[in-house]
Amino acid sequence: xxxxxxxxxxxxxxxxxxxxxxxxxxxxxxxxxxxxxxxxxxxxxxxxxxxxxxxxxxxxxxxxxxxxxxxxxxxxxxxxxxxxxxxxxxxxxxxxxxxxxxxxxxxxxxxxxxxxxxxxxxxxxxxxxxxxxxxxxxxxxxxxxxxxxxxxxxxxxxxxxxxxxxxxxxxxxxxxxxxxxxxxxxxxxxxxxxxxxxxxxxxxxxxxxxxxxxxxxxxxxxxx
Numbered sequence: 001x002x003x004x005x006x007x008x009x010x011x012x013x014x015x016x017x018x019x020x021x022x023x024x025x026x027x028x029x030x031x032x033x034x035x036x037x038x039x040x041x042x043x044x045x046x047x048x049x050x051x052x053x054x055x056x057x058x059x060x061x062x063x064x065x066x067x068x069x070x071x072x073x074x075x076x077x078x079x080x081x082x083x084x085x086x087x088x089x090x091x092x093x094x095x096x097x098x099x100x101x102x103x104x105x106x107x108x109x110x111x112x113x114x115x116x117x118x119x120x121x122x123x124x125x126x127x128x129x130x131x132x133x134x135x136x137x138x139x140x141x142x143x144x145x146x147x148x149x150x151x152x153x154x155x156x157x158x159x160x161x162x163x164x165x166x167x168x169x170x171x172x173x174x175x176x177x178x179x180x181x182x183x184x185x186x187x188x189x190x191x192x193x194x195x196x197x198x199x200x201x202x203x204x205x206x207x208x209x210x211x212x213x214x215x216x217x218x219x220x221x222x223x224x
Contacts, residue, residue, distance in 0.1 A: 004029035008048065008056040010037070011218035014171035015069040015109065016055035017211060021167050022073050024207040026080050034218060069168075070105045077164050086164045093158055100157045100165035103144070111137035112172045116179045135180060142192045145169075149194035156198065166202055173199050174212060 005023065009016030009032050016032075023030045039045055041052045049056045049067035056067045062079065066072050077087050088094045115134035118127055148157070156166050176184050189196045202208060 003060040004031050005060070006030070006058040007032045008035055008045070008058075009033070009054045010035050010040075011215065011222045013054055014112075014175055015053075017171040017215055018069050018168050019055045019057060019072050019076070020211045020214070021170060021208055022076050022086075022164060024211050025086065025167060025205075026076065028076065028080050070101060073101070073164055073168060081164075086162065086167070088158065088163070096158045097163055097165055100163075101168060103141075104165055104168045107137075107144075108141050108169060108172050111141060112175070112179055116175070119179065138176070138180065139191075142188060142195045145198065146192040146195040149198055155201065162202070162205070166198075167208070169199075170202055170208060170212075171215075174203070 005028060007016065007019050007023065007030055009020065011034055020030070020032065035045065035054055040049075040054065045056075046052060048058070048065055051067055053067070055069050055072060056065065057072045057075070058065045059075075059079075064075065066075055081087055087097060111134055115131065115138055118130040118134060122130075145157070149155075154160055156162050158165065176188070203212070
């Protein structure tokens with residue numbers, strides 16, 4: 001690889017940090033451009049992402065520009081994980097990986113995001129039913145993972161090695177103290193212990209710690 005890839009992200013958004021974690025774990029040289037929200041809905045960014053959201057990746061080594069975090073992760077794995085460090089090519093494991101990847105994108109991300117919105121950002125009066133609904137969905141998602149790990153006896157979602165769907169869950173899980181409240185850790189640990197242990201192992205990985213420390217730094221800078 002001759003040139004670093006470019007990741008367009010935002011300090012507060014969890015989804016771009018999924019891409020940073022994957023790039024860091026794979027040892028892909030990268031640089032991140034942190035965007036202002038106001039710049040996401042106008043040119044030149046809209047030409048890169050018509051959705052007007054981060055992440056976006058530009059890869060000068062292949063000439064590819066991609067938006068949507070799941071598509072970006074797939075691309076990085078297929079292009080740069082030639083040794084299969086974070087994936088499987090055998091069946092049924094390769095399909096189980098897709099299963100958990102899609103669960104992260106369709107289940108965890110939207111439900112966790114809606115809980116954050118209705119708890120912290122919704123204008124006007126609070127809507128208790130929405131806050132309760134999405135809080136319960138967070139618990140359901142953690143419960144699905146907990147049940148899976150308990151039934152299979154596995155340390156990770158697919159087999160007994162970290163694969164890229166495991167890593168994709170990290171940024172949103174890392175925001176639960178903000179989304180639900182700092183007291184939620186105690187509930188998570190008590191009611192969903194396998195899920196808690198799984199997440200703690202992932203959070204202790206050097207590449208993950210490096211990226212999350214960078215996230216904390218950028219969040220602090222954005223709030224000054």
